[in-house]
Amino acid sequence: MNSKSFWGWSSTEALREGGESGGFVTSFLESIVGKYDNILAVRKTGTVFEGAVMSIDSKEDAIKTQGALHAVCMELSHYIKKGERTAIVLKPCDARAVIENMKRNHVERENVLLIGLNCGGTLPPVDTMRFIDNYFELAPEDIVKEEIAKGKIIFKTTSGKEFWKTIDEIEEEGFGRRENCRYCDVKIPSMCDIACGNWGTPAGKNITFVEVFTENGNNALEQAVREGFINVGEPSEKMIAVRSKINGIMKKMAGGWNKRIIGRLRNMPNEERLAYIKNVLSPCIACYACRKACPVCKCGDDCKCMQMDPDDSLPISIFHSIRLLHLTESCIGCGNCSDVCPVDIPLAHLHQLFARNYEKKTGYKPGMSIEDIPPLSRGDLPEGY
């Protein structure tokens, strides 16, 4: 089906005030309670820098998940179990991971309702705490809300004050969004059933812009409206244009970072790039945390990469070369590998370098649609043979 756009907001006044942009997602989750085996979302567990995955069993649970958490970088796709009907709230990279898992038969498409959130990037919690301490002299407990909007990163404090800096300014100083978010170019999760976000909504009105992509998403939304959980309205042409303009600006920004981070590696002479890769991988202590955290790595413990000796004297360990091979056609750039690495190897941009070069060559971008078959799994004959 063609995608449809709505403005949506919660019918409950308290949620409309308390939730993010009109509490649409919270109320939507309320409406599907009991209809799925598992409903997954992230909830705040302390300050805005701490969160945990929550399985929503009741309407009260749904309310606990309200509010966006930019500084909680969790990968939810790990929690989807095969054979269980699951609804899940996720950011675009998580959604791409779920799609990749669907292609590899680890998850069934018809069992999962993907509720996507538009994402301009996530914040690394520890660096962000350091940043607010350095620049605004704020403690993590002082922050009630953080936001990425209009090219700024905004922190709202308990006393009602707003502190902000532009994204560019923060990132020049080495703080700001996670590195993989800076060059990520998927801001609206078009592979989901529905995508929600505050881009293209009138300021101060507490409304969510909802784009519905699938029949499944459409049915769930219609049901939620029928049962009186949410209200929907027709968005104005102007605001639809505003939304795609913001998307364009974010993508352009991502393009700039892509040139700076991936492009720098791409343009190095071959020997230099090889030396760089060897060099950054050399501190690896073979803990396999990157593999464990990787949402698309699903070979299991029998994978060839696990049977290798980490102490061999090879220039690049076989573990990493196989992971680079496997992820060349499936890396979705979530950045989990860099996050979990105990010796701070910048794995995400290495994997993205390979994946983006391969994407340039074949036009295949992982995680965008379940119909896209990875080139290595196609049975056809490529041109020129």
Add this chain to the structure above:
Amino acid sequence: MSFEPKILAFLCNWCSYGAADMAGTSRLQYPSNIRIIRFMCSGRIDPNFVIEAFLRGADGVMITGCHIGDCHYIDGNYKTVHRYEFLKEYLDTLGIGSERLTLEWCSAAEGMKFSQKVTEFTERIRKLGPSPIKGDEQ
């Protein structure tokens, strides 16, 4: 001592291995730099094998298989083609360079072609020099 390239050649059982055999029985000369590994089909050659060959000190890798349409297993070599294209991009990105990898189709009757291709490829690798991924110690 002058540089003698180490080349690993992956040959399919049905065509290319026959071609190598043919080259032998016809007494065709080709450089002894290649080390041959026989596979049942070129479609069995996992990209891991090629990258591991480079990591373990090969200067070049040659993959040979049946001509398109002649595969003993009907479409095994279609997979080889996809993997070859994938590996070329991978080797370029890694910095080894895709010119150190080659794919040739040799039927069992093409002993001449096989010896020619091996000679050409050995000369190409000789010009390129030792593989950059090899450490100084190797």
